Amino acid sequence: MFFREVIGQSLIKNQLIRSVAENRVSHALLFLGPEGCGNLAMALAFAQYVNCEDKQDITLDDGTTSADSCGKCPSCIKTKKLIHPDLHFTFPFIKDDDHELCADWMPEWRVFAEETPYANYNYWINSLTETNKQGNITSKECQDILRRLSLKNYEGIYKIQILWLPEYLREEGNRLLKLLEEPPDNTLFILVAHDAERIINTILSRVQIVKFPRLPDADVAHYLQEVWEVAPNAATSLAALAGGNLQEAIDLIDAHENANAVMIREWMEPCFRQHVKQIFAWNDQFLKLSREQQKNFFRYCLHFFREVLLLETGAPQLTRLTEAERRTAEGLGKVLGVERLMAMLELFDKCIYFVERNVNGKIMMSYVSVVLLRQFNKQIQTTQPFYDRWAL
């Protein structure tokens, strides 16, 4: 992972980069911060950086420059894939006949750490088992840490041990004290934790603590817009709901889109059936939303109907619809056809314009309903009911 892929936390990034430049890297670090703040991501980026053979100065989007790993040297390539022989991981895990040590869970861990480095303990343990078993860091795993860190470095400048969630170390953690106090040469021990109160004191007193603040909402919102193409207003409200937890913000995208998808379905169905009373009942509910929420919904409509258009024009591979959205989309596409879909897009564009200009909601929605009824009415004689295919 690159430093530039870690969201925000630039003060800590700079502090770590400086410690390498000034050759005063602490050999036992504790990255401590709330869930979803990115402390595991930072540990991965730091591990890649310290062992990079060709550290670079990179110009960032905002025009400033910052140091980062090259991503191309053999060390970077192996670290990125989490297969560097001098990079070791320990984490809480489920012990069974096939899994005695963390090394036995490495394939699963690589997927987790590469794809969801902002996720928490529950996310990880639930990916390993469907039972209620609790994860743990065993005494045998601690012995194995001692064994592998006593070996010579294979190829890295540093031998690195990342220990995710030392909260799950009990008395067996005391086996590691000597190692934390007097680590072998060129060894870097990074503990990554969320809750200092659950870490045994003997460990806490032997590490240098790097405190991570929760991510600011603005950083989370920016990330949602850039990476997940969430509309700006929706990104702001999702970031506020997530409370600085990046993984939670990502999870909320799905819930948010599903809620909008259900709303579209509940709106389009009476339009198709020409149930005027139901349409006006829907309008009344809709007008209870705030103007911001109304605008977000119409933005979602624009996104959704563009995707329907893609499906209809023979580019289904380009759509980013969920399975449930796709079923609704296929039905609507068949009923409306390309020309009417274009008209619908124009209509939703107008709706955003109306909301922004504080047009009276009742008048706006009456107008919209009439247009929708007309669009569907033209087709009603010739197509089979598409709502039969709706199965959200």
Ligand SMILES: [Zn+2]
């Ligand atoms: Zn490199």
